Structures are given as structure tokens and as C-alpha cells.
Amino acid sequence: MMPARAPLSTPFLPAGIDRSAWLLLAARSLRGVCDGFVAVLLPAYLLALGFAQLTVGLISTATLVGSAIATILVGMLGNRYPLRALLLAAASLMTATGLAFASLSSLWPLLVVAFVGTLNPSSGDVSVFLPLEHARLAESAQSEARTALFARYSLVGALSAALGALLAGLPDWVALHSSVSPLSTMRAMFVCYALTGVVVCLLYLRLPKREAQAATVRAPLGPSRAIVTRLALLFSVDAFAGGLLVNSLLTLWLIQRFGLPLAAAGQFFFWAGLLSAGSQLAAAPIARRIGLLNTMVFTHIPSSVCLIAAAFTASLPLTLLLLLLRSALSQLDVPTRSAYVMAVVTPSERPAAASFTAVPRSLAAAVAPTLAGALLGIGWLGAPLVACGALKIAYDLALLFAFRHVKPDGGSS
Template identity: 70%
Template sequence: MTEADRHSPDALAVAAAQGWFARSVLPPGVDTSAAVLLVGRALRGFCDGYVAVLLPAYLLGLGFSKLTVGLISSATLIGSALATILVGFLGSRFAQRRLLILAAVLMAATGVGFAGLSTLWPLLVVAFVGTLNPSSGDVSVFLPLEQARLAGLAAADTRTALFARYSLTGAFSAAVGALAAALPGWLTAHLGLPYLTSIRSMFAVYAVVGIALWALYARLPDLNAQAGPAATPLGPSRQIVIRLALLFSVDAFAGGLVVNALLSLWLMQRFGLSPSAAGQFFFWAGLLTTASQLVAVPVARKIGLLNTMVFTHIPSSLCLIAAAFAPSLTATLALLFVRSALSQMDVPTRTAYVMAVVTPPERTAAASLTSVPRSLASAIGPALAGAMLAAGWTGAPLVACGALKIVYDLAILLGFRQVKPLN
């Protein structure tokens, strides 16, 4: 962005709006450019919310099997993981703003691909190279770029609060997006559009949001030109990051067994929920997740980042296991709601913990390499869970997910309770 661009009327209006938004939602003392990243996270979260609900219905409507739903979900996560690895190794060589713009363009292309294609192999290719997210969390290439930038915009005492707002923004917007999963049914009922055509229109909206993100990120200054230490590959924190990445891979693999797209499929198949009803469930679950992001901050101040990660996660995993055996829809949803209120409290605290135990120049690489398991390891899960559902083992993915997550929680508590934050 040139100096003239920064002083144009449009740029000044954007800056004024950014300043008002920043004062309203950001912790005190945080650079106002963080507001742009929160808006971007909100737009992406909205799309992720309805995609996770509609993707299985769309693929089943195209005539694909449950196993294929799992395979396409796995392809999206594998592609995201490889892109995240690439960012980790090359992120220090390119301006972060340019990489964010490239990711936004890729998001637009992904929406166009899913809106226009109907056969398996082309959809697999688009899922692999694109930005589609079938899970409840953010596993995209956007994540390490935004996390590293946010970590540099806040001091140590406000970093957890900033990441909590970042996670909260994603969770709330995804909850609202889940409600939007009812729009195809409304379009079919009121405008007479074929249901598949209505779902395709939602992927077209996904593409439009990608274009909006391109315009948004183009307003950012060159992120690597900011004052402060330049991003570098991992150095003194290498061993800590590797150990964290290995443990995160266990958690990510477990989470891949019950990504939102497959949980939606499970609810539809076991209890006959419509996409609209499933969307309502994910909306309320998302609101509980949003509230938990706020609670995570004072809890972390009181008992510490690591303890917050572990002692809120284990009860949520027990609820997931119990949901697999619940005899009724009401009991199942109640257990899943309790899980939603607890399972994501570790997200802002985990991110803040990673940023705190590495040196500032290593943050981009650390964010990337600890985010990789959220997509690479979890990529195996959807295909495996799809095979379980196709074989009639309906409760197996939930039980396996809960049990593995408990193992992860105990392992990270024992392995890192003596590791102290650097900053």
C-alpha cells in the first residue's frame, strides 16, 4: 500500500472504522491493526459454520457414500496441513500480508469449485488444495499467519485476552453460520429452487467472502515490515515445539474422528435430524463455546494456562463418550452441549501458551508447526470415522475421540508442568 493510498478518503474511513472497532473489542494497549484480523476471522468463521453442516448433506445429495464424505473431509485437512507446513518454512521469506491475500484468493476459488463441480475426483482436488473447513476449529492456512501477527501486537499480560477474543470471534461467527445452514431449505420452500442448487448458492457465498477477505487484507500494511524482530525458523525452542506438536497430533487425530461435518452426519443418520435442525444445534453449541472462550481468560489467570487446558478438556471428553451411549436425542444433545461449554476453553490458552514458551522471532514457525497436527493428524480421522459409520459402528468415533483426548490431556500435563513461559 502506497503513502497516497493510506491518505485516500477510503483508507481514512477504513482507519476510522478500524479505530472504533478496536476500542470496542480489543484489550487495552493492543495495536488497532488486530481488529482487521478479528473481522477476517469472523467472516471465515461464518462460512465454516454452515459449510460443516451442509457439506455432508450436499455430498449425500450428489449420490456419494458416507465413506466419501469422510474422504473429502480428510482431503481438506491434508491440504490445509501441507499449506500450513509450507507457511512455517517460507513464512519468514514473504510478507505476511501477501500470504494472507493469496489465501483469500484460494478461498474464493474453493467456493467456485464446490459450487460448480459434481464429480468425485475434481471435488477431491479442490478439497485438497482449497480452504474448506469441515471441523469446529480453524485449521486453515490463515491460522499461523494471523496467530503470529496477533502475538506481536500484545504484551504478555494481554496476549491470552487477545487470543480469547480471536477464538471467541471465530466461535460466535461459526455459531451464526450454522444457523445459515437452514437457508437452502428456505430457498427451496419459498423460491422453488432445487435443494442442491440452493446448497450450491451457499458455496457461491463462500467464494464472495473470499473476495471480501482479499479486499480486507489488502488494506493491511506489509506485516513483515512492522517494527520488531523478524520471523525466523525454529532455533532455541525447537525441542519444546516438537514435543508440543507430537502431543497436539494425538489431540488433532482424536478431533478428526468427530469433526462437525461428521458429527452432523451422525446426528442426521442416528436421529433423523434435518440440516436445518442440525444447524440449530450447532448454533447453540457454538454460543456455549463462545461463552467459554471468555471464561477461559480469568480461569487461566487463576490456575494457569496449562491447567486450564487440561482440567476443562477431560470432562468434555467424558461427555462425548457418554453421548455415544445416550438412549435418546434429548440426552445426547444435553451431553454434547456440556461438551461444547468445556471443550474449546483450551483453544486461547493453548495458543497463548505456545506463544509464551518460544522466543518472539520463532512465533510464526512455532504457530505453523504446532498448527500442522490440527490438520495433518486429524486428516486421517474423518476417513476412518466415515468407514466406521458406513460399517454401522455409529458410536465408535465418539468413544475413540474422547478416550484419545483424555490420554493427550494427561500426557501434556505430565510433560509440560515444569516448563515456564519465557514472555
């Protein structure tokens, strides 16, 4: 039988990481491709079924609310069941979700499936898989290798989602070169979503069986409750600030401020996405030198300064340069944040901690774009950039002040 912590060292994964991490990374990449095309395909699919725009928004909201509730339940009950069993249940639900969306055409059945299923209409991973895979990843790496593993996890998710977004153009391409309607192709893509759930389930089946840890406390969060609560509140501020400047609003700002063509905006976001994804690989070596908390704070503040500066520049090239520099720095805190949460709680609390820090972020980010639209309406186009940057700097300073004495299990913060 394979040892629980078989040594593994490759150019992609350093030593100190369990071989089962490869299975989780493979599952994340497959899910990322599906999330990438679903986020683009879902509105077009629902419109093709004859639903109005209001209904499209209702179903999209149902998916987000359902995912948030499912993630909360994982946080409350996850310490009672083996993570492997919960992951298998989630993969089975993914298969059922894809088959249901491929075959149903009525509003209420689709609304129910959207609420209880695994569809993800956003660009990031907000599904029930996230806290489960985070908790299992934390078990798969020794403390000094955990940040590197979370960086790889974030990287494969971002790159696979970008690839999936490109696949969303497949229905139009097929219709252009054959007699197959776009609706039929979209249904077929939801079948592919379901089949991907089967493959993900097979990957999870290869994870080593581990006995469920005996709960040392009755509550899902015990000794780490205060820490997780403070982290969740602070992470919500960060997510709310990020929601003020989602890509669609930043595109609108670039068009209105500089008259940037859509094609040029698309090229900018392509390079910004590559910088954001690639920069996450630098998170682990930086964290080893200055600590997880310092990496989260002192790489984040310069990115916010770049964002605020971009609101005041009159030159398009300089503005794009500042925004690209911001993209290269702003995501360094993603893997370190995940690793830090896993490192400051006990092993039995990891599913709950991942859940209770992820759900408030999702809810806070969902509220912010409406406010950003109002800020654009007051007449100062740079208002969302300044508000986003200022809130993020306040978050970073508050995080540093609140947790500068809290040591992760690696020994330094």
C-alpha cells in the same frame, strides 16, 4: 500514521491489543460464515452435480489434504515473507476457489481446485489462514492480553460458523418460494464465497505494513524446535481422542442408548455449542490467575471425567447434564493453547509453530472416527466416550509433566 501499538480498550477487547486485531477478527468472522455453510453445502452441491458418494468423499479428502500441505508450506516458508503478503495471497486464493466451484462441473478440475484451494469441509478452521492469522494476532497483543485476544478469535469463529450452517438451508428455502433450482442457489452461494474473499482481502490490505523479520536461523524452527515438536505430538493425542467422539458419533450414541429424537439432539447440540463458545471468554481471566498451562490442564481433566461418567449413567437428563458440563469446560484450552504456543517460541518462529502444531492435529483427528465406529460395533456403546475421556486425561497429565518448567513470555506457566 497510526502507531504500531495504539491503545485499545473496549468491552470486547481489553487494553494491550493493537487496533489491527479488529481487522483480523472481522476477517475470521466472515470466513467462519463461509466455512459454516460450505461444510454442510459441499456434499449436497456435489451430489446435485451428479457425483456419487465416493466422489464426494474423494473431493472432501482432497480439501483436507491440500489444506494440510499448504499449512506445512507456510510453516517452512512463512518466516521468509511478510505475514500481510501471505494473508493477501490466501484471500485471493479464496476468491479463485469460490469462482471455480461456482462454474466447474467436471470431476478432475474440481478435484484440483479442492486440493489447492481454501474450502473447509470440517467444522473447525483447518485452512491455511489459521497459522497466518495466529502469528499476526500474536504480534497484535502484548503478552498479558494475548490469551484474551485468542479467546475472542475462537469465539467469533465458532459463532460465525454456527450462523453459516444455518445459511446452508437457503437453497431449499429459495426453491420452495420461487422457481430457482437448488443447484443454481448453491452456485450463487459459492459466488458469495468468492466475494467474501474479496472483502477479506480488503481487510488485510488495511493491516499495517511491517518489514519481514530477518531470519535469525536458517530453519523455520530454530531454538524452539524441540518444544514445538513435543507440543505437536501431544496435541495430536488430544485431537485423536476428540476425533473418537465427533458430533455425528455422539448423536448416534444418544439415539441408540436413549432413543433421543433427532429434534431433541439438535437442541442439545445448539446449547452445547453456545456453552463451548461462551466458555472461551472465561479462558483469559482464568489464565491470568493460574497460568496458561494450568488452565489448559485443570479445566480439561474435569470435562473428561464428565464424559467418562456419562458413559455409565442410565438417566438421560443426568447424561445430558454431564455432557453439557463437559461442553462448558472442554473448550477453555483452545485459546490458551494457541496463546501458549505463541508465547513459548520466538517471534520469527510463530508461523512455523502454528503450522507444525495444527497439521498433526488435523491428520490425527481424521483417523479417529473410523476407530470409533469399530468401538461401537463391539457391543459396548459407551466405549468411544471412555476411550476419548481416558486419552484426554493422559494427554493433560503428559502435557503438565513435560512443560511444567517451560515458562511463556508472560513469566508464568
